[in-house]
Amino acid sequence: MAENTFTIRGAEVIDGNDKPAKRQDLLVTNGVISQLGDILRGSEEGKIIDGSGLTLAPGFIDMHAHSDLAVLTDKQHLAKVTQGVTTEVVGQDGLSYVPNNPETLLLLREQLFGWNADPSELKWDFHSVSDYLTEVDRGSAVNIAYLIPHGSVRMLVRGNEPGIASADELKQMIKLTETGMKEGAFGLSVGLTYTPAMYANDQEIIELCKVVAKYNGFYAPHHRNYGEKFLDAVSDCIEIARQSNSSLHLTHCHMSHPNYHGKTDLLFDQLNRAEKDGIDVTLDTYPYLAGSTYLHALLPSWVQAGGKSETIKRLSTLDSRNRVIHELTVTGSDGNHGGVINWPAITIAGVEKLHNHKFIGVDLVTAANSVNTNVEDFYLDFIIDEELKASCVIFAGHEPNVRAIMKDRRHMIGSDGILTGNRPHPRGYGTFARYLGVYARGEKVLTMQGAIARMTGRSAKRLGFKDRGFISEGMKADMVLFDAQTVIDSSTYESPRVAAKGFEMVWISGIATLKGGSRTQALPGVGLRAR
Secondary structure, three states: OOOOOEEEEEEEEOOOOOOOOEEEEEEEEOOEEEEEEOOOOOOOOOEEEEOOOOEEEEOEEEOOEOOOOHHHHOOOOHHHHOOOEEEEEEOHHHOOOOOOOHHHHHHHHHHOHHHHOOOOOOOOOOOOHHHHHHHHHOOEOOEEEEOEEHHHHHHHHHOOOOOOOOHHHHHHHHHHHHHHHHOOOOEEEEEOOOOOHHHOOHHHHHHHHHHHHHOOOEEEEEOOOOOOOHHHHHHHHHHHHHHHOOEEEEOOOOOOOHHHOOOHHHHHHHHHHHHHOOOOEEEEEOOOOEEEEEHHHHOOHHHHOOOHHHHHHHHOOHHHHHHHHHHHHHHOOHHHOOOOOOHHHEEEEEOOOHHHHHHOOOEHHHHHHHOOOOHHHHHHHHHHHOOOOOEEEEEOOOHHHHHHHHOOOOEEEOOOEOOOOOOOOOHHHHHHHHHHHHHHHHOOOOOHHHHHHHHOHHHHHHHOOOOOOOOOOOOEOOEEEEOOOOOEOOOOOOOOOOOOEOEEEEEEOOEEEEEOOEEOOOOEEOEOOOO
């Protein structure tokens, strides 16, 4: 009997449609759910899996992942497999590695070191969306869906330089976007607080989203402001979707600025009005109060123009350095959503230099005090010393808002998990288990079936999947079997690489990637192609 043909008996099935669990048996034949019912007959020839006391759900979909390189180099991929993830959506925040040419690939590898490191074992012989997905096809722990990263497209056309795109440059970006969509991308991501995307005007984004809409993709913005002008930025996203006729998915839609504490209804009112105007809008969040990115992301955009060498040169020049410090501390930095830096909220998460290991897990103020310097100079000197390779965790969230947003009917789940660095954010290993164990079973902010719908069926519909995301006959057997009474996240800010508890088995197309709570050697994940 083939490995991907088996029967599961007696499990509590939550099908991804936000319906309560129902005890059912399930038959998988050649990787597809072929029968679903109370008692299955004629399946005794295959392998029988006892699901008694366990919950069976569709495999979880991470709507916002930064595993772009991890899936190619880390074949175990324990962060995601051990918490039931079977599909990840990468190419996020407008920055990833394809499309590229030799020059932009080098720039991207430098800029994104704090997200993905720079694995020496990679051949780096993928240059298009098609190339990248084919690389995933060679063996992955999870399925991968790709978003075209606007910043990478822009970099191909006009480098990492400021300025509005010319008509000819915009035509080139449109062509690159259309090629990526034809090759299987699911939409367009932007990172409007990251260079080079923050140099673009809205019309540039609108024209690219028109292409995305043509192929039934969606627009996934890391928008221009998660700070004081959060609602203005959301309004901007809605207007881009309106003018381009594209669907809108607001990524890591946290509402953390103190001006908005307790005011999530303002967000929901905006989204409700957009829906009344015919705009298809959804969102995702992770269940933590801290965010994470590369440390130099907070710098003003003008400092980052031209890439690593130019950035370091400016930070080392007295006049430029003084201007940077003034923006970071007095007038606000566009790299920090227009606000001044809250230094104690920023913790160093990953470093490259051995002599900087003593700063791992230390906030910037404490780190600066330890070497008897002011925090502004410490921050800039640290960026220079690390050659833009450091990453950070930033504490800025508001728990009541986190809970209110996760209850919204448009909500889905994305870990935003950065998996590299010495002490990365725990969301990489814990997001899905935390939703289930803390917010569903423990706090009852969500029902168990509601939490699962947010990480399966809703996400599958947004991605346009026809053959996965639900437990129903004819669907691919991407599934997870777990103990709803014990499932919980184990990763912490101090120990982030600790696997979640309570997961028994995970399958992709009926092939087990997790068995008895332990990772198998199987690599059944593929690069998924839209359309």
